[in-house]
Amino acid sequence: MDCFLCKGNLQERKVNYVVDLENTIIIIKGVPAKVCTQCGEQYFDDETAENIEKIVNQLKQLATEVTIVSYKENVA
Numbered sequence: 001m002d003c004f005l006c007k008g009n010l011q012e013r014k015v016n017y018v019v020d021l022e023n024t025i026i027i028i029k030g031v032p033a034k035v036c037t038q039c040g041e042q043y044f045d046d047e048t049a050e051n052i053e054k055i056v057n058q059l060k061q062l063a064t065e066v067t068i069v070s071y072k073e074n075v076a
């Protein structure tokens, strides 16, 4: 699989995923992703994307300004 944007090489890496919501910012650390070595675009597989969505849905109920969680600890 090549980068959709620039056709660069993708490399498996752990990234920090940042969700900027209206009243809170959620940072999920250590999310497995494929990252383009040329342009830095990040790709997540379906399972990971689903897990991210679940984590975000849980955390956005919290009234904190910034929430930082570890991906590993929040995926069963």
Ligand SMILES: [Zn+2]
Pocket: 003, 004, 005, 006, 007, 008, 036, 037, 038, 039, 040, 041
């Ligand atoms: Zn790219």
